Amino acid sequence: MSALDLINPTSDLYTKRAPVFPRVVNGRFRRLKWAVMVLCLAVYYITPWLRWDRGPHAPDQAVLIDLAGRRFFMFDIEIWPQEFYYVAGLLIMAGIGLFLVTSAVGRAWCGYACPQTVWTDLFQHVERWIDGDRNAQLKLNAAPWSAAKLARRLSKWSLWLAIAAATGGAWIFYFADAPTLASQFLAGDAPFVAYATVAVLTFTTLSLGGFMREQVCIYMCPWPRIQTAMLDEKSLIVTYRDWRGEPRTQGLKKAAAGPGKAGDCIDCNACVSVCPTGIDIRNGPQLGCINCALCIDACDEVMGKLNRPRGLIDYLNLDDHKKELAGGTATPMMKTLLRPRTLIYAAVWASIGIAMLFTLGGRSRLAIDAAQDRNPIVITMSDGTVRNGWTIKLRNMEGRPRTVELAMTGLPQGRMWTDAMDSHTAGRSARIALAPDATTRLHLYVSAPAGPAGETGFAVVARPLEPAVPGGPPQDAARNLKFVRQ
Ligand code: SF4
Numbered sequence: 001m002s003a004l005d006l007i008n009p010t011s012d013l014y015t016k017r018a019p020v021f022p023r024v025v026n027g028r029f030r031r032l033k034w035a036v037m038v039l040c041l042a043v044y045y046i047t048p049w050l051r052w053d054r055g056p057h058a059p060d061q062a063v064l065i066d067l068a069g070r071r072f073f074m075f076d077i078e079i080w081p082q083e084f085y086y087v088a089g090l091l092i093m094a095g096i097g098l099f100l101v102t103s104a105v106g107r108a109w110c111g112y113a114c115p116q117t118v119w120t121d122l123f124q125h126v127e128r129w130i131d132g133d134r135n136a137q138l139k140l141n142a143a144p145w146s147a148a149k150l151a152r153r154l155s156k157w158s159l160w161l162a163i164a165a166a167t168g169g170a171w172i173f174y175f176a177d178a179p180t181l182a183s184q185f186l187a188g189d190a191p192f193v194a195y196a197t198v199a200v201l202t203f204t205t206l207s208l209g210g211f212m213r214e215q216v217c218i219y220m221c222p223w224p225r226i227q228t229a230m231l232d233e234k235s236l237i238v239t240y241r242d243w244r245g246e247p248r249t250q251g252l253k254k255a256a257a258g259p260g261k262a263g264d265c266i267d268c269n270a271c272v273s274v275c276p277t278g279i280d281i282r283n284g285p286q287l288g289c290i291n292c293a294l295c296i297d298a299c300d301e302v303m304g305k306l307n308r309p310r311g312l313i314d315y316l317n318l319d320d321h322k323k324e325l326a327g328g329t330a331t332p333m334m335k336t337l338l339r340p341r342t343l344i345y346a347a348v349w350a351s352i353g354i355a356m357l358f359t360l361g362g363r364s365r366l367a368i369d370a371a372q373d374r375n376p377i378v379i380t381m382s383d384g385t386v387r388n389g390w391t392i393k394l395r396n397m398e399g400r401p402r403t404v405e406l407a408m409t410g411l412p413q414g415r416m417w418t419d420a421m422d423s424h425t426a427g428r429s430a431r432i433a434l435a436p437d438a439t440t441r442l443h444l445y446v447s448a449p450a451g452p453a454g455e456t457g458f459a460v461v462a463r464p465l466e467p468a469v470p471g472g473p474p475q476d477a478a479r480n481l482k483f484v485r486q
């Protein structure tokens with residue numbers, strides 16, 4: 001819009017959206033998109049139904065976000081709330097992975113694996129199946145309402161609604177035992193939050209993937225704005241080789257122009273008609289381009305028919321584009337991909353992953369927390385000794401019951417007992433039974449002869465009596481405490 005348009009009261013401030021009906025295309029990038037789409041949908045829909053035997057005391061769902069029990073289960077890995085740093089680590093890895101992909105191949109995430117792209121693609125295939133390919137869709141869209149048009153629209157919207165409901169439905173199964181929740185859901189016995197979640201996700205999937213489509217990428221998503229900071233002159237993006245395609249001209253005119261007088265582009269618009277965001281890549285890099293490469297497939301097909309080399313539209317970086325314009329040749333793709341920036345991203349990404357794997361393999365599945373009693377901290381007993389108390393939490397993070405020996409180290413004349421014991425049986429240790437996969441709370445008392453005011457450090461150590469899992473990490477847990485005398 002020009003400045004004149006802004007001050008002209010008759011001009012529109014908002015351009016009405018022209019619906020995009022992309023034509024179906026075949027080719028290597030379309031096949032890659034099919035593969036990624038099938039993989040993403042399969043992972044999303046099937047994962048909650050995978051079973052994983054963790055014994056009788058833990059859920060047997062392979063991937064489960066147990067909000068009530070405050071646990072995250074993923075196959076053999078169980079994450080407790082105190083270990084949230086692993087989830088943070090995964091999120092950081094996802095972020096760095098996105099930086100790596102973007103600096104190497106531009107918006108490949110947007111073009112292939114973003115949920116908005118995957119579901120929009122799925123909805124568009126359903127649309128083609130009901131209404132036909134691009135030309136039939138354009139014709140139907142322009143046609144006045146009739147019984148036939150209404151029937152097609154209702155069929156399409158019903159299928160879209162079914163996909164959207166299945167998408168919303170699959171999400172809730174990540175948060176509870178999937179078979180149990182499914183039968184409760186169908187019987188009307190599921191919690192209200194399950195129905196509300198499915199309703200919200202059904203609505204958002206239908207509206208974002210079915211109706212709003214490319215507008216989400218162009219106007220709503222912040223990622224295209226952020227990613228410009230991650231692209232550099234070596235990042236591969238879908239590019240039109242204008243030096244080769246221009247001046248573009250159509251078949252007969254091209255023949256008349258004579259050899260060498262016209263570019264390779266025959267202005268057939270095949271690249272525009274397959275574009276899911278409806279843009280013309282020949283106008284240069286644009287915010288609307290999600291780098292899906294379908295225009296490469298379309299143009300390669302045209303070039304094949306014209307017996308011209310493929311790659312009039314191609315993955316190319318800015319540096320190579322400039323080189324080609326000056327008559328040079330592009331850098332080999334592997335050299336472009338393996339450059340310092342991408343290697344640093346890859347190294348950071350891999351280091352975090354290896355560090356997480358290392359700590360996951362070596363973490364203890366027993367933990368101890370202690371909070372000292374206040375008000376008063378010190379109690380003088382009838383025999384003249386002084387006593388301190390602590391609330392102890394013992395976390396047994398294994399899916400089997402265990403017995404631990406809780407013992408004191410340090411404070412040589414100290415004696416300890418728990419609220420489940422008689423103080424007359426106090427000693428230097430106590431046996432505690434721990435429920436499987438649960439936190440056991442107890443009150444610990446420690447007494448020692450009175451003495452000069454001050455603090456004396458000591459520790460409590462929890463040591464499981466059952467043999468450790470063969471090859472597993474050490475299982476002792478300890479906590480340093482301070483005994484206070486006043
Ligand atoms: S598909 Fe190729 S030849 Fe046809 S308009 Fe696009 S760039 Fe030109």
Ligand code: SF4
Pocket residue numbers: 238271274275276277278279280281288289290291292293294295296
């Ligand atoms: S211009 Fe090409 S790569 Fe970009 S969104 Fe359209 S079809 Fe995909």
